[in-house]
Amino acid sequence: MNINFKNRIYGRTKGRNCNRNKNNELISKIEQYKITALNKSDKNILDIGSGYGETSLFLSKTYPNSKIIACDKYIDGHLNLIKKFNNKINNIFIHNGNVYDILDNLKKGKYFDSIWIMFPDPWPKNKHKKRRLINDNFFSIISDFIKDNGNIFIASDLLNYNAQIISSIYKNRHLFTWENQFKIYYNYKDYLIPETKYFKKAVKSGRNPFFITLKKI
Ligand SMILES: C[S@@+](CC[C@H](N)C(=O)[O-])C[C@H]1O[C@@H](n2cnc3c(N)ncnc32)[C@H](O)[C@@H]1O
Numbered sequence: 001m002n003i004n005f006k007n008r009i010y011g012r013t014k015g016r017n018c019n020r021n022k023n024n025e026l027i028s029k030i031e032q033y034k035i036t037a038l039n040k041s042d043k044n045i046l047d048i049g050s051g052y053g054e055t056s057l058f059l060s061k062t063y064p065n066s067k068i069i070a071c072d073k074y075i076d077g078h079l080n081l082i083k084k085f086n087n088k089i090n091n092i093f094i095h096n097g098n099v100y101d102i103l104d105n106l107k108k109g110k111y112f113d114s115i116w117i118m119f120p121d122p123w124p125k126n127k128h129k130k131r132r133l134i135n136d137n138f139f140s141i142i143s144d145f146i147k148d149n150g151n152i153f154i155a156s157d158l159l160n161y162n163a164q165i166i167s168s169i170y171k172n173r174h175l176f177t178w179e180n181q182f183k184i185y186y187n188y189k190d191y192l193i194p195e196t197k198y199f200k201k202a203v204k205s206g207r208n209p210f211f212i213t214l215k216k217i
Helices: 020-033 054-062 077-083 099-102 125-129 137-143 159-171 195-206
Strands: 043-048 067-072 091-095 113-119 146-156 176-178 210-216
Touching: 020 091, 043 054, 043 099, 054 067, 054 077, 054 113, 067 077, 067 099, 077 091, 125 195, 137 159, 137 176, 146 159, 159 195, 159 210
Parallel strands: 043 067, 043 113, 067 091, 113 146
Antiparallel strands: 146 210, 176 210
């Protein structure tokens, strides 16, 4: 059964300097690493909004026997990731587009051991908040695709979005346990996880990113 979420995607898909010819070249490079069919029996890890690929690279090295899916609509980010590929990296697969393209095309079932969402676009203006990836519905949709005891990891640095995420976690507490819910445990800097572009941006601006770990019940 296919589930069609029909979610729109907002924001940039390519860098400002990306001309059409260069873009075609990039697309053909990315095609070589395109995501293949997902099997429930594989260890699959989904990096939603992989940006420049720091988290996918980290996951690839940390979990060499897993299939890492780097998912982003921002083509320049994928190109940056591909540049870092070497003969040792053979477990990263790319989806250049909306994460809902992947979910829409999956048959119902539990595919993912973990899902990483590092610094989802904050959309700070009130009129844009409905564009945020993480909302009350998000957890119930994504939960169907996560294996039992699988994890969701979320990093964010905007207080207002953090509050929304926490509220959505609370509303979905029948689906996930929040493993590090005491404030002293959700400082991003205390974890051995990558310093992504948006982590660095947050720190430079004086914000203290938080990191949440959820476990599927
Ligand atoms: C703020 S950036 C963070 C990038 C990276 N994770 C980091 O920490 O540097 C958010 C990324 O999420 C991507 N994104 C937003 N909505 C998405 C969606 N529905 N599916 C896939 N990627 C999405 C954007 O294109 C953007 O590259």
